[in-house]
Structure formats: structure tokens, C-alpha cells
Amino acid sequence: MKALVSVKRVVDYNVRIQVKSDGTGVVTDGVKHSMNPFDEIAMEEAVRLKEKGKVTEIVAVTIGGDKNEETLRTALAFGADRAIHIKEAGEVQPLTAAKAFAAVLKKEGAQLFIAGKQAIDDDANQTGQMVAALLDIAQATFASKVEVEGNKAIVTREVDAGLETLEVDLPAVITADLRLNEPRYLKLPDIMKAKKKPVETVSFADLGVTPAAGLKTTKTVPPPSRSKGIVVKTVDELVSALKAKGLV
């Protein structure tokens, strides 16, 4: 069975982002980028399913400008067999991304679409669900455990109340939560090998996708800053400070 894994290039999770003073967005030029952490987990899960013999081929897919090829090479170093680069220089919002991924999923006849549960830049948490909706297939979001048996998957999901288990028929969409696995460190030989793996470039037009009307961003500002507080020396001081504010 074939698995399709979507990966996104985002500002690295350790970067303290800076909002542009003219309110048009955040500074991304010259800032360290890497694969969205949730997508690394999605890739790792696909590779583990392949190592268990449940998946025969892993296809990594991304949407974005030229620099996204780096992200695809990372996916290939993880163990993807080949990659598809949907080239689009501008901003792509979740519904449009989902339409493109759904088209690729259909074209490839993949039985699993594994994605991260959210990208750490737009924090939308939408794309996987939208892919499932567009294709009328099952979704198991926020997965912390995945078992594939024949033509179905048993997925444990992280929900507010605890852990929920669903059984879904394939094809299905699974979105990865942080606790699904621990992504492996990429070894140099794998990174070298990844350079030789095939990357196919396609456009929205090739996939028959018309971008959906998007949300228009009118302004981006930093959050209100918290003023620096005081450091107390003793527990007594802390307790009286909290009592003075009526908090305890």
C-alpha cells in the first residue's frame, strides 16, 4: 500500500519570530527554516509502517516555492521513496492545499494520507481534515498511536477528555500528534542517498486545482507584551504578595 505524506517548510520552532513594524507579517527572510515538527512525526510514522511491511511506498509531497525542495530532500532522507513538489510561490491556505493533496492522493491511489496535525506558523489545524472531507474518506486526527491491519487502521487520538480510539476503513487521513513517535536523526549516508531520489514537479493547473478564495490578512501585530514582574526572595514574600492581590 502506498502512503502519501505532506510536509511543510516553516520558520524553525526555536526561532523567536519578529513581527514587521509595518504590520504586513513576520520576518521570514534570512530566518532559519526547517520541516514542520508535526510533519517530521508524520514522516517517521510512515517509515515505521514501511519497516513493518504495512506500507510499500512512501511519497512525500509539499506545496511552495523553490526552497521547499530542501524540505522534500529531508523527507527523502527520512525514507520517502520519491517526492512531489507542487510549485506555488505565493501563500497557500489550507483549503487550497487540501484540494491539491486530495488530487495527488487520488492520482497516486494512495491508501493513507499522513500529515502533521498543524503547522507551527499558521497554527490552522485544518488541512488533513479538509483532505478527508473533499474525498469523503475517514479521518483520524491528533493520532498518538496507529495500527494498520489489512484495509483498516486502529488509531488512538489525543482528545480533551483523554484518549479516544477509532477504527477507520482505508483510504484514510491520519494527522500526527507530538506523542505519536520520536523522529529519527538523519544520517549522512541517508542524506546523500536522498539527493538521488526522484522529485517530480507539478503545478496547481497540472492537478486541475483552482485556488479557493482565501482569508485576507489585513494586519499582523505582536501580542501585547507583559511587563516584567518582580522576583521575591522568600516563600513568605510570595504568599503575602498573592494574598495582597486576593489571588489566594
Add this chain to the structure above:
Amino acid sequence: MSKILVIAEHAEGKLNASVSKTLAVAEKIGGETHVAVLAADGAAVAAEAAKLAGVAKVLVVNNAANAQPTSAVLAPQIVELAKQGYTHVLFPGTTFGKDLAPRVAAKLDVQQVSDIMAVHGASSFDRPTYAGNAITTVEAPAGTVVATVRLASFNAVAQTGSAAVETVSVSAALPTHTRFVKLEAQKSERPDLQSAAKVVSGGRALGSSENFKVVYALADKIGAGVGASRAAVDSGYVPNDMQVGQTGKIIAPELYIAVGISGAIQHLAGIKDARTIVAINKDPEAPIFEVADFGLVGDLFQVLPEMTAKL
């Protein structure tokens, strides 16, 4: 005028507290607001929803297939309801809403607005991006506005309503490709993390699940909910549903006490709106002190018992 549909989250015949906060957003948008209860038997939940201020009507869709709500089954029914002239479909920003709303939005062929934190108009909203380090004002395009609500940004509406309850039927074909197996819920007597006025959270420095008892003791003394950092959850000290942060729960209590938590960007994303933040950490350089209103540098195993005794 806007016509707003709020999707009710509920479990075991009880309305989830998140619905009331979602109604606060409907109130700010302005218009006629209906609450949809999809259940096997929604009577009790509908009666609770009818009491919430600003609700004009409660729509109940009873169907045995809704007994254990999965998005695959709920979405087609909500899409059918939404097409009856609604301008907005709002979901609480819980795992329930986050799982379901995009499925509805895609079926209605509209982009979704995630985590509304402020309302500027019927189609203009603020939402957090980059783990809450940027606030983006977005304008939704023409068509139905499908959105989730960031619960930490709104207060629950009053319980002064008396809306009519109407049972409706929808004819949507429901898929069978998704089956509920089980829910392993964490039972706790402590206040719910997302609505608690006070929260005490522990981090990696606790060192073990056994040591977490010093956090529970302080929390119980002041009637607080208990949270945790990702490190504490990953180390197995506490279950995952206690995680506070970008990928866990976003909370805004009156008092947040962070114990042995360094204060990574991803954790701060979940607590930035707390009214008063207290940090107890032995590392004076920990980033948590940059946002704390009161900081105490010290060993939590000495500080916490002493504090619990003195409160």
C-alpha cells in the same frame, strides 16, 4: 443580519462549558443565534443550551448514529443545517471543534478561521499565529464563515435565556467508514483545566510522577486545576490531557503557577493570557521569569511544601 449556528459539544448528556464561550463570539458578531445539538437523544443537552443568553432557538437532531460523535458522521448533518441560510457556523476551539470544523468548511467550499480571539465585524477577526507570537487580523471571504473559537479569550455568557427547542431531521447520508471503539477518560475531582480560575503546572523538574504530589497538594490547597509542560507529559509524569501550550490546552486563569517549567515558546503560547503568572524555578535564567509577575528562585521541593503549609 447575521444568522449564526453554534455547534454544541456535549458528553454523557451534559453540555460542554466551551459552548457558552462560543456564544460570546456569536454575541459580538450580532444576529440571530441558533445552537445545534446532534445526539442520540439531545433533550437534556438542548434544555441546558436553551438557558444560555442570546440563544434564539435550539435545534436538536436525534440520531442513533450520533451516540459517539465522530466528525465523519456529524459533518454531513451540520453541512445540511448550515445550508439553511446561516452566515456563520461556529465551533468551540476544543479537540472536538478542531477535528470537525475543517470537515464542514471543506464541504461548504470555504476556508476556515481557526481560533478567533477577537471580533471586529461579521467577517473580520483576530487570530493567533506562530504559537501566539503574532496576532493576525483576517477578513473572511464571501460565503459562510466557518470558525473555531479560542476559549481562553472569551467569558461564558449568562444563563438567563429561555430559547425554544425544536427537533429537526436531516436527510444527509452518513458514512460507515469511521467507527468509535473506546474513550479512556481521565477522571479527576479537580477543576477543569480550561475553565479553572487558578492553575498550578509542573514541568520536567518534578522528576517523577510520584513527585507530582507536591503540585497536587498546592493545587488542592488553593482549589486549582493542575496542568503540565510537554516535558512532564512526555516523561510520563502525568497524562497528555493535562498539557498546557501551543499543542495542548490554551488557558487564561486568574492565577497560573508554573513550577519547574523553563518556559519554552510552545509552553508560553498556552499561558500568555493568564492574569497573574508565578514562576518557581531554581534556574534564575529560565525564560519563564521574563513573563512572570512574581518569580521565586529556589528548589521546588522546599518551596512548594512550605507554600502549601503557609496558605
